[in-house]
Amino acid sequence: MKIEIVPSILSADAGRLTEQVKEAESAGADRIQVDVMDGHFVPNLTFGPLVVEVVRRATSLPVEAHLMVERPERFLEEFAKAGATLIEVQVEATTSLYRTVQTIKELGARAGVAINPATPVDDLREILPYIDLVNVMTVEPGFGGQKFIPHSPEKLRRLRAMSTDVEIEVDGGIDARTAPLVVAAGATVLVAGNSVYGYKGGIAAGIKAIRDAVD
Numbered sequence: 001m002k003i004e005i006v007p008s009i010l011s012a013d014a015g016r017l018t019e020q021v022k023e024a025e026s027a028g029a030d031r032i033q034v035d036v037m038d039g040h041f042v043p044n045l046t047f048g049p050l051v052v053e054v055v056r057r058a059t060s061l062p063v064e065a066h067l068m069v070e071r072p073e074r075f076l077e078e079f080a081k082a083g084a085t086l087i088e089v090q091v092e093a094t095t096s097l098y099r100t101v102q103t104i105k106e107l108g109a110r111a112g113v114a115i116n117p118a119t120p121v122d123d124l125r126e127i128l129p130y131i132d133l134v135n136v137m138t139v140e141p142g143f144g145g146q147k148f149i150p151h152s153p154e155k156l157r158r159l160r161a162m163s164t165d166v167e168i169e170v171d172g173g174i175d176a177r178t179a180p181l182v183v184a185a186g187a188t189v190l191v192a193g194n195s196v197y198g199y200k201g202g203i204a205a206g207i208k209a210i211r212d213a214v215d
């Protein structure tokens with residue numbers, strides 16, 4: 001199973017975003033993730049559809065919009081129009097997850113659901129057959145550069161036991177040390193912010209360090 005590395009732009013230099021995205025693509029990134037935060041669902045305020053458009057224009061890679069926002073159903077059309085190829089919503093942030101997932105797919109994007117560290121994977125049982133990806137948050141969402149939550153691999157194993165088809169993505173604290181742990185537990189899509197854009201040796205070296213750790 002191919003392991004995909006997905007730099008998230010939260011830790012990138014926003015003043016040079018196009019350049020930073022292109023650098024990640026040249027270094028072998030598989031997708032780019034835009035960490036959308038509304039200051040309500042998480043205590044941070046970041047990007048909207050305009051930034052997804054910037055990323056869309058900067059790369060031919062798939063662009064994921066991770067909506068860490070209350071009632072994400074309000075914004076699906078804008079993010080799809082901005083060019084997101086996959087839209088992921090937090091299971092905790094909507095009371096109409098089935099309809100939200102259907103709408104994402106009707107808009108022509110792939111559908112993902114993200115779950116926070118304290119949310120049980122069992123909460124996904126009924127929606128699993130309808131989604132392309134689950135993002136298992138391996139930190140409490142809101143900021144880059146946080147510490148990987150140690151119980152995450154056992155949570156990943158429980159999810160993988162529920163579905164062998166769904167893509168399992170992880171997000172938060174993923175680097176050369178933690179990447180092998182999550183891949184061994186069933187993750188195949190690795191979101192990496194600080195370990196790529198904050199890597200002392202630069203973006204390409206950051207991606208290579210993770211790639212080498214899981215190959």
Ligand code: DX5
Binds near residue numbers: 010066171173194
């Ligand atoms: C939620 C953010 C982060 C970011 C990756 O807090 O969405 O998870 O993508 O963060 P790091 O820097 O830990 O890879």
